[in-house]
Amino acid sequence: xxxxxxxxxxxxxxxxxxxxxxxxxxxxxxxxxxxxxxxxxxxxxxxxxxxxxxxxxxxxxxxxxxxxxxxxxxxxxxxxxxxxxxxxxxxxxxxxxxxxxxxxxxxxxxxxxxxxxxxxxxxxxxxxxxxxxxxxxxxxxxxxxxxxxxxxxxxxxxxxxxxxxxxxxxxxxxxxxxxxxxxxxxxxxxxxxxxxxxxxxxxxxxxxxxxxxxxxxxxxxxxxxxxxxxxxxxxxxxxxxxxxxxxxxxxxxxxxxxxxxxxxxxxxxxxxxxxxxxxxxxxxxxxxxxxxxxxxxxxxxxxxxxxxxxxxxxxxxxxxxxxxxxxxxxxxxxxxxxxxxxxxxxxxxxxxxxxxxxxxxxxxxxxxxxxxxxxxxxxxxxxxxxxxxxxxxxxxxxxxxxxxxxxxxxxxxxxxxxxxxxxxxxxxxxxxxxxxxxxxxxxxxxxxxxxxxxxxxxxxxxxxxxxxxxxxxxxxxxxxxxxxxxxxxxxxxxxxxxxxxxxx
Amino acid sequence: xxxxxxxxxxxxxxxxxxxxxxxxxxxxxxxxxxxxxxxxxxxxxxxxxxxxxxxxxxxxxxxxxxxxxxxxxxxxxxxxxxxxxxxxxxxxxxxxxxxxxxxxxxxxxxxxxxxxxxxxxxxxxxxxxxxxxxxxxxxxxxxxxxxxxxxxxxxxxxxxxxxxxxxxxxxxxxxxxxxxxxxxxxxxxxxxxxxxxxxxxxxxxxxxxxxxxxxxxxxxxxxxxxxxxxxxxxxxxxxxxxxxxxxxxxxxxxxxxxxxxxxxxxxxxxxxxxxxxxxxxxxxxxxxxxxxxxxxxxxxxxxxxxxxxxxxxxxxxxxxxxxxxxxxxxxxxxxxxxxxxxxxxxxxxxxxxxxxxxxxxxxxxxxxxxxxxxxxxxxxxxxxxxxxxxxxxxxxxxxxxxxxxxxxxxxxxxxxxxxxxxxxxxxxxxxxxxxxxxxxxxxxxxxxxxxxxxxxxxxx
Numbered sequence: 001x002x003x004x005x006x007x008x009x010x011x012x013x014x015x016x017x018x019x020x021x022x023x024x025x026x027x028x029x030x031x032x033x034x035x036x037x038x039x040x041x042x043x044x045x046x047x048x049x050x051x052x053x054x055x056x057x058x059x060x061x062x063x064x065x066x067x068x069x070x071x072x073x074x075x076x077x078x079x080x081x082x083x084x085x086x087x088x089x090x091x092x093x094x095x096x097x098x099x100x101x102x103x104x105x106x107x108x109x110x111x112x113x114x115x116x117x118x119x120x121x122x123x124x125x126x127x128x129x130x131x132x133x134x135x136x137x138x139x140x141x142x143x144x145x146x147x148x149x150x151x152x153x154x155x156x157x158x159x160x161x162x163x164x165x166x167x168x169x170x171x172x173x174x175x176x177x178x179x180x181x182x183x184x185x186x187x188x189x190x191x192x193x194x195x196x197x198x199x200x201x202x203x204x205x206x207x208x209x210x211x212x213x214x215x216x217x218x219x220x221x222x223x224x225x226x227x228x229x230x231x232x233x234x235x236x237x238x239x240x241x242x243x244x245x246x247x248x249x250x251x252x253x254x255x256x257x258x259x260x261x262x263x264x265x266x267x268x269x270x271x272x273x274x275x276x277x278x279x280x281x282x283x284x285x286x287x288x289x290x291x292x293x294x295x296x297x298x299x300x301x302x303x304x305x306x307x308x309x310x311x312x313x314x315x316x317x318x319x320x321x322x323x324x325x326x327x328x329x330x331x332x333x334x335x336x337x338x339x340x341x342x343x344x345x346x347x348x349x350x351x352x353x354x355x356x357x358x359x360x361x362x363x364x365x366x367x368x369x370x371x372x373x374x375x376x377x378x379x380x381x382x383x384x385x386x387x388x389x390x391x392x393x394x395x396x397x398x399x400x401x402x403x404x405x406x407x408x409x410x411x412x413x414x415x416x417x418x419x420x421x422x423x424x425x426x427x428x429x430x431x432x433x434x435x436x437x438x439x440x441x442x443x444x445x446x447x448x449x450x451x452x453x454x455x456x457x458x459x460x461x462x463x464x465x466x467x468x469x470x471x472x473x474x475x476x477x478x479x480x481x482x483x484x485x486x487x488x489x490x491x492x493x494x495x496x497x498x499x500x501x502x503x504x
Numbered sequence: 505x506x507x508x509x510x511x512x513x514x515x516x517x518x519x520x521x522x523x524x525x526x527x528x529x530x531x532x533x534x535x536x537x538x539x540x541x542x543x544x545x546x547x548x549x550x551x552x553x554x555x556x557x558x559x560x561x562x563x564x565x566x567x568x569x570x571x572x573x574x575x576x577x578x579x580x581x582x583x584x585x586x587x588x589x590x591x592x593x594x595x596x597x598x599x600x601x602x603x604x605x606x607x608x609x610x611x612x613x614x615x616x617x618x619x620x621x622x623x624x625x626x627x628x629x630x631x632x633x634x635x636x637x638x639x640x641x642x643x644x645x646x647x648x649x650x651x652x653x654x655x656x657x658x659x660x661x662x663x664x665x666x667x668x669x670x671x672x673x674x675x676x677x678x679x680x681x682x683x684x685x686x687x688x689x690x691x692x693x694x695x696x697x698x699x700x701x702x703x704x705x706x707x708x709x710x711x712x713x714x715x716x717x718x719x720x721x722x723x724x725x726x727x728x729x730x731x732x733x734x735x736x737x738x739x740x741x742x743x744x745x746x747x748x749x750x751x752x753x754x755x756x757x758x759x760x761x762x763x764x765x766x767x768x769x770x771x772x773x774x775x776x777x778x779x780x781x782x783x784x785x786x787x788x789x790x791x792x793x794x795x796x797x798x799x800x801x802x803x804x805x806x807x808x809x810x811x812x813x814x815x816x817x818x819x820x821x822x823x824x825x826x827x828x829x830x831x832x833x834x835x836x837x838x839x840x841x842x843x844x845x846x847x848x849x850x851x852x853x854x855x856x857x858x859x860x861x862x863x864x865x866x867x868x869x870x871x872x873x874x875x876x877x878x879x880x881x882x883x884x885x886x887x888x889x890x891x892x893x894x895x896x897x898x899x900x901x902x903x904x905x906x907x908x909x910x911x912x913x914x915x916x917x918x919x920x921x922x923x924x925x926x927x928x929x930x931x932x933x934x935x936x937x938x939x940x941x942x943x944x945x946x947x948x949x950x951x952x953x954x955x956x957x958x959x960x961x962x963x964x
Contacts, residue, residue, distance in 0.1 A: 006926030007536045009919055038609050041897025049894030052615050056886045059619040063626045070630045138861035258821035284859055305858025306818055347824040351859045369630050370867055373874050499930045
């Protein structure tokens with residue numbers, strides 16, 4: 001039997017063919033107008049996944065690029081500041097090497113003083129609202145004017161001398177300490193002058209602790225690290241500045257985190273000794289379980305600002321916690337409850353900064369950003385390494401400048417020369433950091449260029465996956481248009497072909 | 505007695521047969537476009553001469569029956585195929601909707617929000633005390649959680665809509681079942697009373713297809729004319745004049761189970777293997793539920809990874825990092841949000857790894873984007889999501905292909921059905937000409953007999 005073609009078959013096949021042609025046409029039209037091959041995930045599921053992955057990669061590259069920009073800008077500013085400081089040190093050196101009359105020395109001393117101020121403000125430079133040379137510390141200027149006891153170059157005593165206490169005077173003042181009779185602290189006696197050596201206080205015994213009070217809250221401490229004891233006639237000059245920083249190791253004010261459950265106060269206990277560490281540190285106490293009143297809860301201690309923690313201490317701690325138990329240098333925090341229900345909560349946090357000798361109040365932490373998957377770049381130079389005796393040059397820049405200034409003021413030529421030698425070392429070390437910053441910037445630039453190449457490659461792949469080939473699509477579109485037109489013509493023709501036209 | 509009157513009788517039977525045949529052709533032409541109309545044909549047979557006279561040599565013509573021209577086998581296949589088409593169609597419709605939810609091709613979706621979230625952490629690590637960076641991060645995180653909630657909510661509403669459709673489909677199905685039972689009654693009565701039931705049979709065929717579009721069925725035609733309908737696993741839905749309606753029951757998880765109305769505690773979801781109902785149940789309970797589970801896994805992994813790392817850091821005022829995402833017990837996308845404390849005060853973001861102002865914890869959180877946390881340690885969060893979108897795309901494309909395929913199989917079957925049962929007006933026109941000529945020939949015959957009678961009468 002031959003195939004019967006019924007009316008419905010004829011019409012439905014026309015309709016099917018027309019809608020097929022129209023679908024193809026509108027899909028091409030969509031691609032033409034969006035310029036994309038993939039307009040929904042089902043257009044190319046594998047391609048869609050790839051497109052999303054490529055986009056993530058590009059997003060990461062853009063991020064690394066931005067990180068590199070930030071780090072480069074930081075390094076560039078670091079480089080400039082260090083170069084400026086190096087130049088200023090050179091000026092200070094040339095002031096120091098002049099063997100001039102005492103009047104000229106005074107002028108040179110003033111000159112060094114103002115260079116010191118300038119260097120100080122450069123060392124406290126900020127990038128945005130962050131200090132360039134403070135490590136990760138955020139509280140206040142990393143450097144300040146120092147109140148430095150400067151030993152006369154003719155002294156027999158060669159141990160270290162620190163200033164301590166806090167100067168309450170409102171004007172700059174020069175104290176002179178003269179050893180009246182020699183010996184170890186506890187035996188030796190000294191006199192103090194507040195007017196440049198014109199009048200002297202009565203000789204008093206240097207206490208066994210080595211700490212002598214100068215007045216206005218200021219003290220000096222003679223260290224026991226010298227090879228010679230204090231000798232009669234030894235002279236020490238201390239320039240005191242309001243707001244100046246003393247150089248002995250010190251401990252900051254303990255603080256509580258803002259959202260602690262504990263509402264009482266925390267303070268440094270009177271039993272605390274001087275800080276004995278050689279670097280600035282943040283001690284943190286964290287309570288690991290809540291509900292305990294003062295004297296009950298368990299805690300851990302961190303000596304690195306909360307990055308790593310010691311074991312949980314469950315022993316009853318009274319109301320004091322020793323955060324550093326090195327003999328003679330114990331750091332003890334005293335907790336005082338404000339009310340009977342002053343319970344400590346889990347994660348209550350208390351911290352205290354301890355500063356090694358010297359004026360630096362930043363820390364030695366590196367700042368780094370991700371410059372690639374799993375790779376980081378440290379972009380800061382800490383003030384500790386650049387300007388203190390804990391750095392590569394092993395010279396405390398500000399102490400050297402202050403000593404130079406004092407030596408010039410006091411006409412101590414030998415002393416001045418000794419400081420000039422130190423400044424040369426400091427300048428060399430700063431030059432090294434300048435060079436290092438430059439080389440870090442270069443390596444960041446290389447990464448940046450590599451990322452540029454990678455990004456071009458990925459965006460090429462991305463475009464290949466999701467963008468239309470315009471010429472190809474235009475030709476296809478034209479072809480499909482023709483197909484659709486001829487389908488319409490056909491549809492009309494087929495409707496005309498019927499036997500009814502021939503029946504009379 | 506053979507004679508002239510006999511000739512007239514023969515002519516009369518020919519008139520009648522031609523008329524009926526033309527009526528049938530007319531009805532065919534009239535219903536050429538009626539869906540489900542099966543073309544009919546008057547079956548002609550020569551009348552036995554014995555009925556006219558003992559020695560008659562002539563025989564007339566009679567219409568023995570009006571035949572429905574259809575192929576039982578094709579009919580059967582079409583009913584089966586209706587279930588396939590129904591299921592494929594439901595899947596395609598809903599997949600289109602799902603695809604629109606996760607359409608990431610233009611950006612602005614979850615994937616981009618996720619990237620922005622990581623970027624914001626990295627930016628914060630480069631400037632840990634920056635208020636701008638902190639606020640930007642809080643916003644990015646808020647947008648990300650909003651996007652998670654939106655996606656989960658949209659998928660949930662697809663499920664809820666499917667659930668409502670299940671109920672509506674059961675109601676519709678029950679209507680068909682009772683109509684089928686009614687038609688069975690009428691057809692059985694008609695057949696036994698010798699009445700033409702062709703139209704009723706057309707209606708029943710259409711109903712069987714509509715029923716099969718909703719649920720996969722088997723059916724058997726009894727000799728008496730009734731059709732019995734069963735589910736795929738053999739439970740009766742219609743038997744002669746009786747139907748067994750289905751019903752829905754809350755399954756305790758907020759969704760409907762399909763049950764027999766007379767056995768309302770036993771779910772028959774698992775027995776439904778085709779038709780729209782099967783499509784709806786499968787989409788609701790497997791497909792969409794699966795996507796939601798993937799989205800929840802992504803959200804849960806993100807929440808726990810970020811919260812754990814966040815708790816290892818410190819905010820600007822020295823507090824230990826609290827939960828970044830809330831609520832704490834949440835592992836799902838649906839109720840994920842950024843901690844209210846952080847939204848109120850972005851300084852609570854724990855960017856530092858120590859109580860000082862470093863950005864190392866922000867960087868550590870930023871690096872979670874590269875951690876292989878999913879699929880047993882082979883995929884990052886971003887890759888997992890990209891793969892989910894790809895999977896959905898694949899499923900959508902597959903559903904589209906299947907719907908197209910099932911529809912074209914149906915088209916082929918419809919063509920086969922049309923070949924057997926459809927009306928061709930050309931053919932009917934030719935038939936009309938044939939019957940018209942038969943009618944004219946019979947008229948000639950009657951005319952000849954009349955002349956013969958006239959001649960006889962003139963003899964008198």
